[in-house]
Amino acid sequence: MAVQTAEEIDTEQPPAARKGSLRDRPVTAWLFLAPYLALFVAFVLAPIVFGLWISLHNWDFTLPRKPFVGLDNYKDLLNPDSVSFAGFWNSMKATGIFTVLSVPLLLIVPLAIALVMNQRFRGRNAVRAIYFAPYVLGVAVVGLLWRFLLDANIGVINYLIGLIGLPDNTPWLSSVPQAWGALVGVTVWWTLGFNAVIFLAGLQDIPHEQYEAARVDGASAGRTFWHVTLPGLRPVTLFVTMTTIIASANMFGQSYLMTNGAPGQKTRTAIFQIAETGLQNFQMGSAAAASWILTVALMATSVIVFTLFRGREGERA
Amino acid sequence: MKALRLSLLGVLTLMFVSPLLFMLLTSFKTRQEAGRTPPTLFPQQPTMQAYDHIFHASDTPVLRWFANSLFAASANAMLVVATAALAAYALARMEFPGRKIVFGLIVATLFVPPVILIIPNYEIVGRLFWLDTLIAIIVPTAANAFGVFFLRQFFLQLPRELEESAFLDGANRWQTFWRIVLPLSRPALATLALLAFLTNWNDFLWPVYVLFSPEHQTLQAGLSTLQSANSVRYDLLMAGAVIASIPVLVLFVIAQRFVIEGVSRSGLKG
Numbered sequence: 001m002a003v004q005t006a007e008e009i010d011t012e013q014p015p016a017a018r019k020g021s022l023r024d025r026p027v028t029a030w031l032f033l034a035p036y037l038a039l040f041v042a043f044v045l046a047p048i049v050f051g052l053w054i055s056l057h058n059w060d061f062t063l064p065r066k067p068f069v070g071l072d073n074y075k076d077l078l079n080p081d082s083v084s085f086a087g088f089w090n091s092m093k094a095t096g097i098f099t100v101l102s103v104p105l106l107l108i109v110p111l112a113i114a115l116v117m118n119q120r121f122r123g124r125n126a127v128r129a130i131y132f133a134p135y136v137l138g139v140a141v142v143g144l145l146w147r148f149l150l151d152a153n154i155g156v157i158n159y160l161i162g163l164i165g166l167p168d169n170t171p172w173l174s175s176v177p178q179a180w181g182a183l184v185g186v187t188v189w190w191t192l193g194f195n196a197v198i199f200l201a202g203l204q205d206i207p208h209e210q211y212e213a214a215r216v217d218g219a220s221a222g223r224t225f226w227h228v229t230l231p232g233l234r235p236v237t238l239f240v241t242m243t244t245i246i247a248s249a250n251m252f253g254q255s256y257l258m259t260n261g262a263p264g265q266k267t268r269t270a271i272f273q274i275a276e277t278g279l280q281n282f283q284m285g286s287a288a289a290a291s292w293i294l295t296v297a298l299m300a301t302s303v304i305v306f307t308l309f310r311g312r313e314g315e316r317a
Numbered sequence: 318m319k320a321l322r323l324s325l326l327g328v329l330t331l332m333f334v335s336p337l338l339f340m341l342l343t344s345f346k347t348r349q350e351a352g353r354t355p356p357t358l359f360p361q362q363p364t365m366q367a368y369d370h371i372f373h374a375s376d377t378p379v380l381r382w383f384a385n386s387l388f389a390a391s392a393n394a395m396l397v398v399a400t401a402a403l404a405a406y407a408l409a410r411m412e413f414p415g416r417k418i419v420f421g422l423i424v425a426t427l428f429v430p431p432v433i434l435i436i437p438n439y440e441i442v443g444r445l446f447w448l449d450t451l452i453a454i455i456v457p458t459a460a461n462a463f464g465v466f467f468l469r470q471f472f473l474q475l476p477r478e479l480e481e482s483a484f485l486d487g488a489n490r491w492q493t494f495w496r497i498v499l500p501l502s503r504p505a506l507a508t509l510a511l512l513a514f515l516t517n518w519n520d521f522l523w524p525v526y527v528l529f530s531p532e533h534q535t536l537q538a539g540l541s542t543l544q545s546a547n548s549v550r551y552d553l554l555m556a557g558a559v560i561a562s563i564p565v566l567v568l569f570v571i572a573q574r575f576v577i578e579g580v581s582r583s584g585l586k587g
Contacts, residue, residue: 039400048437139537197580
């Protein structure tokens with residue numbers, strides 16, 4: 001199995017139609033595509049454009065009149081004196097903190113687990129299923145469960161910490177920075193299996209001959225890891241990094257269920273703020289503008305990450 | 318080395334299994350025992366009273382939510398597989414003007430953060446009068462770019478000769494797809510159906526905001542209303558969490574291989 005980036009897939013030709021034994025009229029292809037494209041246009045492509053349109057209006061879902069306001073929603077979000085400024089940027093900061101804290105852990109811990117799992121041993125599939133299991137549970141279950149376990153007064157976590165003689169009254173869900181520890185820790189617990197499974201598949205994709213060659217050269221385990229494993233994993237690491245950044249920057253359920261944004265609104269994330277602004281208070285124009293700002297910030301981050309990975313590849317060549 | 322690995326795996330297992338076990342045990346405790354410090358591990362007087370309560374409270378009809386989620390996730394999985402298989406087949410095997418553009422657009426949206434769609438899709442769903450209905454949970458999320466990408470990769474690997482001989486025997490495209498390609502693709506279709514089911518079952522933000530009535534909630538969205546209705550009744554919350562976990566855990570145990578292989582392939586081009 002070869003590994004490719006999205007960009008390469010984009011330009012790839014399927015080995016189709018070279019023999020010409022199966023010729024289709026274009027209408028056949030479009031008929032096959034039609035049901036999917038109907039959904040895709042209605043709920044993915046059109047909304048992207050429609051969201052931009054909404055962001056240019058003072059758009060209240062419940063009111064018939066939705067006056068055009070140009071870039072005012074954006075200006076307000078960028079103007080420190082406006083009422084929407086503090087709430088939005090506070091939530092962007094929360095999302096930034098969460099992303100910066102969680103992404104490195106969600107790369108390093110799953111990679112370490114994948115390296116252990118890449119050796120052959122009895123019961124390997126059972127272990128893999130166990131650490132993957134939380135991922136299938138969904139954020140509502142995970143959020144409620146950990147809210148209970150992390151409860152400052154009756155939670156098991158504080159009880160266990162107390163047993164080893166440390167303070168047993170940490171306010172995990174109502175103070176920062178403790179709440180960041182709780183939110184990041186729970187997210188790592190919940191999703192590391194997902195990343196570990198992808199890393200493991202990437203490890204198994206590295207040609208065995210490369211390890212053989214390193215062994216013949218007498219390379220140490222550390223050098224083998226640095227010069228064979230890591231370069232071999234680069235495309236997979238890029239993919240995992242990108243998807244983890246996007247997932248972390250869209251964190252909602254953990255904060256909604258475990259801290260409800262507390263203390264104050266310090267752990268209320270950007271998507272939480274956007275959903276409350278747009279779908280609770282029905283200031284949809286402002287919320288749509290905010291989601292465009294968040295998306296542009298995310299795309300800029302993705303481009304930087306992508307360039308960093310590409311740059312490193314260049315150095316090696 | 319082996320001892321190190323064993324102890325590492327032991328700690329790992331403990332970290333992942335014990336919270337779930339504690340959730341299960343707590344759901345069989347009385348209200349008082351669930352909130353007791355120091356906490357008990359095993360229920361001293363095992364009771365079903367938490368389940369009894371959540372099954373019969375009118376503002377938190379957990380069994381109804383269960384049925385809603387089961388229906389929505391199954392319908393969504395079927396819709397995803399049906400539409401993605403058709404589209405992926407056209408993209409894998411047919412030559413037509415615009416193919417590259419269509420595929421490029423679909424792949425590009427794999428990297429579009431979902432936040433951009435929330436506000437406009439709420440407005441669209443509102444105009445279709447789908448708010449507070451399960452259709453809002455089933456249909457919009459069925460535009461699954463990953464599904465098309467995933468199945469296209471699978472179809473590209475199938476030997477073309479089978480389709481060509483069917484074609485020589487007089488089968489048309491549709492018959493070739495239906496009789497040759499789909500039966501050969503059962504594992505891939507099952508994997509996609511499972512992943513779509515799990516994703517829909519676990520979806521949270523969207524149902525929290527588009528569903529309002531207690532009887533229309535999905536389980537995941539309902540759990541958050543269970544929490545606000547019973548903020549310190551951990552016996553009830555854990556019983557609700559157990560109910561929400563059972564189907565996905567059972568499905569995962571039965572079809573573990575498909576789920577994990579589906580996920581691991583998402584980072585690779587097959």
